[in-house]
Amino acid sequence: MYRSHNCGQLNASHINTEVTLSGWVQKSRDKGFMIWVDLRDRYGITQLIFDENRSEKSMFELAKTLGREFVIQVKGKVIERESKNANMSTGDIEILVSELTILNSAITPPFTIENETDGGEDIRMKYRYLDIRRNPVKESLLFRHKVAMEVRKYLSNQDFCEVETPYLIKSTPEGARDFVVPSRMNPGQFYALPQSPQTFKQLLMVGGMDKYFQIVKCFRDEDLRADRQPEFTQIDCEMAFVNQEDILNMFEGLTRHLLKEIKGIEVDKFPRITYDYAMKTYGNDKPDIRFGMEFGELNTVAQHKDFPVFNSAELVVGIAVPGAGEYTRKEIDGLIDWVKRPQVGASGMVYVKCNEDGTYKSSVDKFYDQDDLSNWAKATGAKAGDMIFVLSGPANKTRAQLSALRMELATRLGLRKPDEFAPLWVVDFPLLEWDEESERYHAMHHPFTSPKPEDLHLITTEPGKIRANAYDMVLNGNEIGGGSIRIHDKDLQARMFELLGFSKEEAENQFGFLMSAFQYGAPPHGGLAFGLDRLVAILGGQETIRDFIAFPKNNSGRDVMIDAPSVIDNKQLDELAIQLNIQ
Template sequence: MYRTHNCGELGLKDIGIEVILSGWIQKIRNLGSLLFIDIRDYFGITQLIISKKLMKENTFLGKEFLIKIKGKVVKRLSKNYNIPTGEIEILVSHIDLLNPSLSTPFTIENETDGNEEIRMIYRYLDIRRNIMKKNLMIRHNLTMEIRNFLSDNGFLEIETPMLINYTPEGARSFVVPSRIHPNQFYALAQSPQLFKQLLMIGGIDKYFQIVKCFRDEDSRSDRQIEFTQIDCEMSFVEVYDVLKFFEYFIKHIFKKIRNIKLDSFPSISYSDAIKMYGTDTPDIRFDMSFLEFNNLVKTKNINFLKTQELVIGIQIKKCYNIHDNDKMNSFLKTTKNKNFFWIKYSYNKTLFFSKKNFLNKEIIKIFVQHFKASPGDLLFFSYGEKKETREKLGKIRLKIADLLNLNNSKIFKPLWIKDLPLLEWEDKSNKYKSVHHPFTSPKEEDIHFLKKNPKNVRSQSYDLIINGIEIGSGSIRIHNKNIQNLIFKHLGLSQKEIESKFGFFLKAFEYGVPPHGGIAFGLDRLVNLLEGNKNIKNFIAFPKNNYGKDMMTNAPYFLEKEKLKELHLR
């Protein structure tokens, strides 16, 4: 028997009983005649008392050595109320060394001295830290809650293939050579998109899957080349039905996991998001939406600005004290000569401004009066070409929010972004590409644009943005074969390519396709957001680094010539 109890459950109720515990040595304190050891397992930590005489009978012990002990539970004199077992300790009568340990490359503590790279190389040691173990427990609890909630609401969990035929879905696919079929390849699924639509055609009413997906693109702090998706699809639904149910879903998750009650989710169109915030993933924990000034600068004849394609600005209210915001002062200095200018209205009613070559007191007063600015306000402006101007001011908006601590990680503000463009032109390839994916349905009122002006077509799509992070993305799907064929042609696919890549899918359209739609949420991002973290790797047991490398197993790696030959690659 390796244990009668675990290292996290013993307390005052157990005083006097004989126990057997097994675990790793967390700490050793040598007081001469007595040795105090903290032993740790998955469940917690228990303090041991070992006599010098007993130690003489045993080999040297060190941190992370794995031991098994037998002893009596006694009352602890110096109590530790920071751990559940802090009122007792074990008077050890027998000790066995199960396995020794090398000196670890970093400390197995919450506040470790190991950097991310070394902790990824020795991930199994990193997982021993309480903070990592807790992260994996949180992910497990979230996954179970999701699974139970969707099951209770009529969703059927169904697995779909990971080895599929290559289809253009937007991102690059990983490909897998076939040994049995020379010079032919599988692709690792970027998502279960086609299969979940086929399930709807097969008469499944509501489907979900917590599934691994693969995309051959650059990793970063909020993205991995293999990631986990909460994939959902529903038959006989419109946009309203999907948004209503999954708002309910997200509210339930936040309440159950974090005891946070979310307000109703507002929604805005993609075009309004770009106009108001310069991005399709706006953070609405703080306001600072854009105001346009083209009419004002023309009316007031502000020569330099009236020739610009777009002039926009934001107002940050009651935020600025020139005497105690060094970070803001430093930031404002870096914005010179970059198609920006700013006006700060200090609390002593003095006006400060940049761009002194074209701004004067008269122009400044025009803007201050237009904003109805008060002392303490900061006004920030951007001008130039429309797209670039909005993007730049959007980044400035986020930077200012960061400097002023407006992006509180304990506040959550969800927002639906709807009606994204169906297609966008790509100059490099000289053809259209899907903004979402090729199976997204156009809005009914825009279908007449589809043949001659496809760039004007909006889609029945929706993204869920929480605190500036895309958490979910979905759409109503095309259920009309002619429209699906037309989309494929706009994407530059020949009839032969359509047949070879999607023939099986289009064939299914001939057997009665129900109206259907769905959404997929990034599980890694969701748990990361819920816990206010900034790196999804902290909630993945064995993640890749930002270059897609597994630092522990050293994947990807070279294949031997014989293996390449077997796969018909040499």
């Protein structure tokens, strides 16, 4: 038996107990006649003491050789510590060691195994198994497990059944790029790894499973932006005999449960806003509503004056930034430069300082008088001490630019508090979006999303105006889940594929099985999927998902620890009936 207790377990109630512990040497302090060792495992740290006067000589000498990260086993007696440490659960005691066994030695780790490490991202990824020893990473993985368990418990209690759908499925050109898997038994043919179990969960509804969920890996072969992974995890859910309201209530319930169980936070009923409102008010379909700074549209009060930039703009829109009235000219110039960066893309920015005395000072005082600026303040909700920033240009682009500024300023002002949670629903997404490049409509959510029945009459005239029964759950500026009511009628599904530019043959080839299934009595159904990686990161109060994934890949899709992907044998290629074709 390697241990009687773990390293986070012992306290004053164990004094005089003989115990056996195993773990890693966190650090060792050798005072000549006394050696203290911090012994670490997943559960905590326990202080060991070797005493020249009380310990056997050979063991004492052995203890002197212990280096960081050595794996040892000790037997000894729990004794009261002289200088107690109230910050540790084991801080009242230490172990007077009577037996020491070195289970494994360790060479010097390439970075320090501390909460704040000296290791950079790359070296931490290469030695991820050492990085996982660090508290922040270890705790993130334990936290992820806890969230996943709570999700499973909650959904199981609500009669959801977790069903495993296949990983080796069929490639479809719709959506993102598939990862594919050559089939040895079917030469020339390929499986695809699922981008989501979408069609399978719908077939489970046709199959009468009623309430399905799955915590499942999904795969997208896309160029990796920061904080994206080629494989990611979804909480995938579907329900039959439901309308949108049923689904919003169910998964609002799940999220409230998680916030309560995991974070101890009770939140009010989630606000629901439409996609149009979100875009107009926040310039963004996943607004962070932990703070205000809602958009004020200024067309009526800023146009038809003598400022040609605004007069020619489709949209003039501003935000009032609390407390920013004190910004120096240099700070303001910095912000103007910031919005002009290619990533944001504004051509300029107007500002209005709201003085404490009720007057205004703006960068466009030449064109606007105090009354004008007072109207701007009203439209943006600005108060004395605020600064109003105004952008103008084409509506969509300008909203996106102002949204970027809003988020940047909120971050700078510390308004995006990681321990504050402001969830909401965004509903009534457009069914389609026009793609300039391919000159056709794309499904905004996916081709299985149901149009709102009351908008169906627009299908031949103005399909771009059809709203979908689609919804996103947004938390602190992140879309953490999204879904829709699905089409469950064969003809409507066929019509949708047509609208998306599928030929009849393509639709039949790729999704014939689904349309066929709809003929055999498909129930109304809908669902949603949460991104688990993002959800746990946000619940954990972190900006990046990487520490919540045990073995993440880098931005080239490589696992630098195991060095994958890698070349494979010609024999393997031959068996798979493929060969390389490198340009």
